[in-house]
Amino acid sequence: MIPEDLQRLLPARAVLSCLGIATGGGFLFSALGLPLPWMLGALCAVMVAALARLPIAPAARIRPHTVAVIGVLLGGGFSPQVLEQAAGWTLSLAALAGFLVLAGGSVMLFLMRVGGYGRETAFLCAMPGGLTEMVELGADRGADARAIVLAHVLRIVIVIALIALWFRVIEGHEVSGVPVAPDGQLAGPRDLALMALCGIAGLWLGPRLRLPAAALTGPLILSAGLHLAGLVHGVPPAWLVIAAQIVLGSVLGCRFIGATLPEMRRSGLLGIGATFIALAIGLGFAILLEAALGLSRDQVILAYAPGGLTEMSLVAVAIGADLAFVTLHHVARLLMILGIAPLAFGLFPQSAARLSAQEGGEHDDS
Incomplete structure (x- = not known):
């Protein structure tokens, strides 16, 4: 029997061990x-530790605060010039909806035909975003919750790795994820205080406004x-952004516990196939939008990539892409998915077996 005092210390020790492993990986x-x-170093190190069954636990309590740091950083990509450019992004935002339908439908068919997934599970796995919401949608319809979680986590991990390698190896960018102040200008004490206030107030305000990815x-x-x-x-400051990335990578790695x-x-094999399908379709859209609208192909690839908002925005920071463009498109992607996916999922007829099980449960209750 473990004493109560020691039981309370075990989770804290597991979190500290996790952060230590993540820092070493970074x-x-x-x-x-x-x-x-x-981020990738922390993620991979913690993922290996999770698969090795080491006693680790995610730093869930501090995650929202580290996400807020990234949110404040991304807000710095919005300048007065952004308002002049925003009108030219209407068509690319409209095309984003078409990309989501085409990519989501293609991945869904792939998971059904190759992976043997049921229709509901394949649909929820194919949605590029909204992990928690997709799991909740599937809970009442008999979808495979474990498959949904792994599909979304692996999608993000694979996209981060492939996109980071693409811009480093193919495009030749320095993908460090560390912010660089514009024109070498460092934030002064007043600026730092105001940014801290944005983080604190935004953490309070985001959930109350029911914003998607509210902490960010x-x-x-x-x-x-x-x-x-x-x-x-x-x-x-760079050290704060690095610390935030280590925490975020460790939390993502803990998904594999x-x-x-x-x-x-x-x-993993299904995730690689599904991710390549989505990225190939995204590349096709990027080429078309570059030719039709003169948009930067790199920025469209980042804006359409089915990875996490936080992670893709960090790559945008690293390569000097237009942060506002990338961030706005990812926020729009989340809003589209969270708004449309539940409606589309509700149109699926329930299987006869599922209906029978529900009716049996109703009779038992009565």
């Missing part, structure tokens, strides 16, 4: 010169507003 990837080292978008909106108004200049190697092998 330093290793940085020393090797790999792209997006602090709340601080982002406030930071963007102050940067657009010219009241704040510069970005959060409890996964088995056979499960990972099957889900």
Whole structure:
């Protein structure tokens, strides 16, 4: 029997062990010169620890605060010039809806035909975003929750790795994920205080406004507003952004706790196939939009990539892409998915077996 005092210490020790492993992974990837080292290094190190069944736990309590740091950083990409350019993004935002339908439908068919997934599970796995919402949607319809979680987590991991490697190896960009102040201008004490206020107030405001990815978008909106108004200049210090990436990578790596190697092998192969399908379609849209609208192909690839808003925005920071363009498209993607996916999913007829089970449960209750 473990004493109560020791039981309370175990979760804290597991979290500290997780953060220690994540930090070591970040330093290793940085020393090797790999792209997006602090997030990818932390993620890979913790993922290996999770699969090895080491006693680790995610730093769930501090995650919203680290996400807020990234939100404030992304808000710094909004300048007064952004408002002049935003009108030209209407068509690319409209095309984004077409991309989601085409990519989501193609991945769904792939998972049904190749993976043998049921219709509901394949649909929820194919949606490029909204992990929690997709799991909740499938809970009452008999969808495979474990498959949905692994599909979404692996999609993000694979997209981060492929996109980071693409821009480092093919495009030749320095993909460090560390922010660089515009024109070498460092944020002064007043700017840092206002950015901290954006983070604190945004964490409180985001959930109350029911914003998607509230811990990120709340601080982002406030930071963007102050940067657009010219009241704040510069970005959060690099060490703080690095620390935030380590925490975020460790939390993502902890998603693999409890996964088995056979499960990972099957889900991983399907995840690679599904991700290549979505990225290939995204590349096609990027080429078309570059030719039709003169948009930067790199920026459209990042804006359409089915990875996480936070992670893709960090790549945009690293290569000097238009942060406002990338961030706005990812927020729009989340809004489209969260608004349309439940409606589309509700149109699926329930299987006879599922209906029978529900009717049996109703009779038992009575």
